[in-house]
Amino acid sequence: MSKRDPYEVLGVGRNASADEIKKAYRKLAIKYHPDKNPGDKAAEEHFKEAAGAYEILGDVEKKARYDRFGHAGAGMGGGGFHGGGMNMEDIFSQFGDIFGGAFGGGFGFGGGGQQRRTVKGSNLRVRLKLTLQEIADGVEKQLKIQKLVRAKGTEYTTCPTCKGNGQVHRVQHTFLGQMQTVTTCPTCGGLGQTISKRGAGSDNNGLVREESVVTVKIPAGVEEGMQLNLSGLGNEAPGGGVPGDLMVVIEEEDNADLKRDGNNLHYEAFITMVDAALGASIEVPLVHGKAKVKIDPGTQCNHVLRLKNKGLPSVNRHGVGDLFVHVMVWTPTELGKEEKKILEKLRDSPGIQPKPTNKDKGFFERVREMFAN
Secondary structure, three states: OOOOOHHHHHOOOOOOOHHHHHHHHHHHHHHOOOOOOOOOHHHHHHHHHHHHHHHHHOOHHHHHHHHHHOHHHHOEOOOEOOHHHOOHHHHHHHHHHHHOOOOOOOOOHHHOOOOOOOOEOOOEEEEEEEOHHHHHHOEEEEEEEEEEEEOOOOEEEEOOOOOOOOEEEEEEEEOOEEEEEEEEOOOOOOOOEEEEEOOOOOOOOOEEEEEEEEEEEEOOOOOOOOEEEEOOOOOOOHHHOEOOOEEEEEEEOOOOOOEEEOOEEEEEEEEEHHHHHHOEEEEEEOOOOEEEEEEOOOOOOOEEEEEOOOOOEOOOOOOEOOEEEEEEEEOOOOOOHHHHHHHHHHHOOHHHOOOOOHHHHHHHHHHHHHHHO
C-alpha cells in the first residue's frame, strides 16, 4: 500500500486544479497501462499507485481530508491510500472513463474494445466512539457488522442475451445506411451473468445478510468526523463483482475534565483566594495519570499555564500538542461568622487592594470580542 504523497505521485502542485489533476493521472495511466506493458509488474504497480493517488486528489472530500490530515485523513484503512490495494477491476470500474479511446474504445485488458460493466457492492458506514485515551494511544477495535454476502448455493451463469459481454449491439437500417448502437444488456444489467440457482433465503441478486467481525486499526490522534475507509469490506456485489467499502466514522466521547482543541487539551483548575494569594501546589489530570503544577503567589484569575507535550499526538506524527491549565480563582458564596470577621479585617488592608497594571490594557479588546461572539 503506497504511502507516497499523492501530489508527488501525479507530479502536480498542491494548488493544481481538478482538470490538471485529471490530465496528470491520465498521462500516467496511459504510460503504465497493462495493455502497453504486458507482463511488466513494475509498470502495473505504478499504474495502481497512480490510481490510488487520483482516488484521493480526484475526490473533493478526500482531497480536503488529505490536505488537512495526510494519509490517515484520506482514510484508506491503515493510514495510506488504496494504491497497491486496488485491483484492476476497481480501477477500471471507477476511472475507466479517464482513458477515453486510448485503448480501442474500451478499457478492459487486451484492448478488446468491448466494455463489460463491473458492478461494485454498496458501501457500509459505521460510527465508532473512542475515548480520549484511545485517541491518544491509537487502538485496535473489533466491529460487528451486518453485510450482504453471496448466499450458499447461489450460482451464476453466463447471460444468454449478451453472451457475458454485458452489452447488446443493435443494427438499424436508415436512409443514411446502417447505424449500430451499443446498450447495456437488459437481461443482466451489464453484469454478463444471471442467477441460475438462488441460495436459501437470498434476495433477487443471490445475496443474504450475515454478521461479520472486522478488525480496525485506528491511528493515534484521529479527530471527530474523520473517516477511515476499508476497501472491499462492504457489501458484496452480485455475479462476482467488486465488494463495496466499509467506512468507519470517528466519534469522540466527552471527557469529564479535559477539552480538546485540535492536538491541544484544556483544563480548568479552580483554586481558592488563599491559594491564589499565597501560592500552592495542585494536581491536574492528564490523558494518562496526573501532574503537579505550581501556583505562584499572586496568581490572577484566568491565568494560563502551559504543559508542553501533554496534549494529543498528531495523526500525521508531526509532534504532540500541549495541555493548557486555566487557573480560575473561586470566590466563596457561603461564609461562616469567623470567616466573615477575618475577611472584614482584611477588607481595607493595602495588601489586598486591586493594583491595575499595564496587563489590563487589553480589557476593552476582550470586551469587544465577547460581545462580537
